[in-house]
Amino acid sequence: MAASSWIGRPVPRIEDRPLIQGLGRYVSDIQLPNQWTLVLVRSPHAHARIRAVDVTEAQRLPGVFYVATATDDEVFRRPLPGMSPIAPPVLAYERVYYVGQPVVAILAENRYVAEDAADLVKVQYEPLPSVTNVEHALKGDLLLHPELGSNIVDHVSYRRGAGHEALNQADVVVQVTLRMGRVSAQPMEPRGIAAIYHPADDLLTVYHATQSVHRAQERIAEFLGMPTSQVRVIAPDVGGGFGVKNGTYPEEALVTYFARHWGHPVKWTGDRFEEFLGTYQEREQTHHATLGVKKDGTIVALVDTYYQDNGAFPGGGIMVSRNTARNLMGPYRIPHFAIDGYTVLTNKVPQAPYRGAGRPQGHYVIERLLDRAADTLGLDRAEIRLRNLVRPEDLPYDTGIPDLVYDSGNYPEVFRDLLDLVDLPAFRREQAEARQRGVRLGLGLAAYVEISAGFGFEGARLVLSDNGTVTLYTGATNQGQGHRTSLAQILADTLGLGLEDITVVEGDTAGIPRGIGTFGSRTMIMAGNATHMAGERLIEAAKPWAAELLEAHRDDIVFDAGHFFVKGVPSRSVNWRDLTERLKAAGSAPLTGEEYFSSNVATYGFGAHAVIVEIDEATLQLRIQRYLIVHDSGTVVNPLLTNGQVIGGTIQGLGSALWEEMQFNEDGQPLTTSFLDYLLPAAVESPEIEIHHRDYRAPGNPFGFKGVGEAGIIPSQAVILAAVEDAYRDIQLRLDYAPVTPKRLFATVAEGGNRA
Amino acid sequence: MIPMTLTVNGQSYQLTVEPRWLLADVLREQLHLTGTHLGCEHGVCGACTVLWDGRPVRSCLTLAVTADGANILTIEGLAAEGILHPVQEAFWQEHALQCGFCTPGFILTAVHLLQENPEPTREEIREALAGNLCRCTGYQHIVNAVQRAAAALSDNHGHAPSGQ
Incomplete structure (x- = not known):
């Protein structure tokens, strides 16, 4: 890299100035005109039959607009999009499967009133025996979802060499049952979502504390039966994600449905208690693991059978269980292995x-x-x-x-x-x-x-503005990683611009048509490379204009450190600002560059x-x-x-x-x-x-x-x-x-x- | 509904509030000062910290009506005429924030600390910040920032913004 390279420099972040002055804009800070507040009544039981739900008193409370239960409308009984092979209905119907599962949705003028109404809802439950650990779930005497035929929802299996048999070649075999407790991500900003519907355009705008605006857009469009083009998802400032703001949740379906159905802005801001009850959790696994080694310590074989206590629905847990298998080798040479991982359903909030x-x-x-x-x-x-x-x-x-x-x-x-x-x-x-x-x-x-990384793609779309600055749009969203700075550093090097000449816009489906999102440490790898590629494309798009200004053939134009010049004549050059002046004068469309970096190499x-x-x-x-x-x-x-x-x-x-x-x-x-x-x-x-x-x-x-x-x-x-x-x-x-x-x-x- | 007077960031407001409304909600929803964040609403995380007559309080545990006549400083009032307070500047330079959600509470707590103890050790800084939770940074850069701010404030002795 050149000495002047932005890449590698410890630049303080571009995004910080508003955040340190209290000028950030998180979902909870967004006040839509006359917005209704959504509050949920959640199940207090891990497993129960719902006998009756009485919302009469709640409905009568002044300031309450609507109280919804699963029996009110088929829409509330629809399975959440984006979860397979089994998904919960948006609101619990007939049965609840974990403490915290949403049962009743209340729309009111503010949270104080909505929570008063929640206290007035009467739900009659008939508690059922619950399955709260893997050992019980595996007995099979109580199936959470009989239609699956088993409490095991996924089995991942890998073998190498002689697998289990190779333990015979070991001098010493150690065997141990290793457990990990459940943990909860607990970003400092709880989950939240707000939506406003514009009937004239049949357009739904959603402000979403999500790690992937495009995936959210697809789920919302699918659930509401709208084309994705009519659903715009914006992730404003997001207060930490750590994986749990990336999945499908009932609140997403409810807020977007209500906003469209009632033609009224709706907002849900989860509180910390809900973050413990309703946000997906992780880590809980039991491994029955065996390692065979030679006398000198050389590994011969690894055998591991493990069970993940996944909670009542898949959530995003199957991916976690499968990824566990891919990490059992660590940085070590293991010639033989036999791995079996099972994702097991229990009456807890799902894993993701x-x-x-x-x-x-x-x-x-x-x-x-x-x-x-x-x-x-x-x-x-x-x-x-x-x-x-x-x-x-x-x-x-x-x-x-x-x-x-x-x-x-x-x-x-x-x-x-x-x-x-x-x-x-x-x-x-x-x-x-x-x-x-x-x-x-x-x-x-x-x-x-x-x-x-190692899968999928991420994109970058660049637009050269009239003042010679460049705006970069990407589907990779930010929850604190600082991409507005790091992606700008990459682009500054590619285009020979200063950081002040670059604006990065993340987390808006209107900015770029396709995207995957930020999770699994993928953004620099995917969006970082895409940013450079898009920059190269912008340079190519600019060359004919530079050629015109320099009165030369485009094939003779070279670009270096922000300057276009004729090969061998760097003394006479034009820069991005000169080009925009020329484009403006010609009445031409702004120059753009859009590229997607796609790779299956981790x-x-x-x-x-x-x-x-x-x-x-x-x-x-x-x-x-x-x-x-x-x-x-x-x-x-x-x-x-x-x-x-x-x-x-x-x-x-x-x-x-x-x-x-x-x-x-x-x-x-x-x-x-x-x-x-x-x-x-x-x-x-x-x-x-x-x-x-x-x-x-x-x-x-x-x-x-x-x-x-x-x-x-x-x-x-x-x-x-x-x-x-x-x-x-x-x-x-x-x-x-x-x-x-x-x-x-x-x-x-x-x-x-x-x-x- | 109770009438009350509240001075926030030097400006006086005549308000009418429900007795059960929390100070944080009045600041955020009536005055639209959304820099005060609600992280836990049970007094542990400190994201909602504001300075009440110069002392840090949890606005999520404070009924607004009890603040009648109080002088409140929120994060929005810390920078003076576009000039960042040295604590804000230090948080920026030291990369002491990632998602930024907990940051207003940390900054105001640090401002108070440096008024009480202008030259804290790293241990004293950690102790003073023990009532604020951050999930992103691991605190190390926050401690660096408070040290940097302490040095800046002692260099500027006499004409640093007081943070009230």
Whole structure:
């Protein structure tokens, strides 16, 4: 890159000025003229028959416009679009399947009145026995949806080599049941959606806290029976997504239907309680995993059968379960494997991708197995990793999972760099000294591959404005990633413009006809490359005009750093502003460039984490003393933003390793439905994260971009459990459940440490 | 309905509010100052923090009528005539926000901290921000920003915006 390149510079974000002045515009900030507020009455039961719903009193309350139940109209009994093989009706009909499922919809003048009305709704339920764990669901004595014939809604299976049989070739076989608790994404802005219908044009405009405006547009159009051209979806500022603002939800169908049906603007803003009840959750899986190794620690075979407690409907959970299988190899060479993953339905809110979406689950299993195998063999936990990491000479390395071929980097070198940074011998000395003071120190190590993108497309549409600036439209939406800056940096390099000359418009279906959205760390890879391609197209479109101005043949025009000139004569050139003047004078349409980058090649960032935990011998109070990351980001567009992603992801991961867990009682009643019970990491307990970059260009896309949104969260549960175990090596502590909450740590240590 | 007077960002308003309306809702829906965000509505996340006579309060737990006669500063009132407050400037420079939803609460809490303690350590900053939740940043850049703002404020000693 040239010295003047925007790519690679830690530019503060273009989007920040309004946000730091309270001038952001989130869905909840949008006040449509005379808007009605939607509030939902949700099921208090995990499984029940609805005997009767009485809305008479609610309907009579002044300020209430309409109260809807599933029996009122066929539309409320339609299945949600975009979920298969089974989807819930928009409002529960005859039965409820999880606590939080919407049963009654209320439209009122404001939320105060609507919630008063909700209190007046009387629903008679006949509670039914519920299925609240996988073990029960698998018995099959109670089928949630008899029409499916089973509580298992998906089975993913992969084999390599001799599979299970290969365990016979191993010297040592370790077997363990590993569990992960349920977690909830909890973006700081709860979900929300508002819609206004313009009858004269039969046009529905939707303001949506979504990660994908085009997918939302398709679902809404399908549900309402409208052409997609008549549905415009805009994602204004979105207050965090982390995967859960990407799926199909009842509120989307209700708000858009009501807005069109009543010809009246309607808005729903979820509150935090609803974020715990009705927003999809993740991570809950049980793995029965076996690893066969040689005496020297070399992996022979991995066998894993796992079950995902998916809740009452698929949500987006099937994808999570399948992606778990694709992550079980981690960065290691595993010649034989047999993997079976089952997605199992229970009476809980559904699962859907949450940051990581199978990546943390798969890595958790392989990393824990390696620790267990090392401990069994009496081998250092670092050493067993070095013996199994994919080596540079193995690249490109076919993992044995279809379409997953690791392609870049140096895994052992990066892992050794991490060990050097930790200074293992010094740590062991410190660990022994601390013990004398009643402080237990523990070191955890974990490595990872961050598989990103590898499917679909994303586009960029450029329009050269009359003042010589360029507007970029893309279907990739923003929930805090900072694309308005990073995509502008890419385009500034391509077009030789300054950042101030570029405006990025994301999250508006009116801006670009097609798009997929922002999730799975795909935007820089897909929209980033598309942005450059669109820029090239704009340059080509400009060349005939430049040729005219320079009185030359278009084939002789070259473009460099914002200037068009005749080959060999850079002293006489025209720039974008000159071209727009010429276009204006000629009465020509503005120049545009539109390109879609489409690729089935995934990217493979990688790296390793080390954490040192400090546990008070007497109180078991845990503090993170040090957290180190050596990380490959591929080509970095903006180091400030990249590090922000990695640090943010890591701290989120610490939440699901140490504090965060959705708990349910035996009847399927969620017990952790506020920030007082479900504990997000806050500033005091969050450590400083040290990041060391070892960036290798991705060979699979033109700019060499890789995903960076999930690197932080992938190894967090594995690395924390490993560190806590290390602190209690003397009692051979075994942790098979993430998160290791203070309560769980206390119970395990009190039992003498060995629960395996 | 109760009549009340509220001074917000230096401007005085005569309002009529229902006794049960929260300060956050009055600011957002009656005064259209939507920079005050509602993150949890149970007093934990701090996104709704405003300064009441210079002290941070949770506007989601405050009944508006109890603020009769109060002097409230919201995030919209912090920048003076288009000049960002040093805390805002530092949040920008240090990439201390991603989605930005929690940011107004963090900034106002930090403004108050730096009035009480102009040279806080990183630990003291973390302690002071413990009542605000951020799901995106992992806090590290926020702590960097508060340190940067502290340095800027001490450099500008005497003519920094006070944040009331």
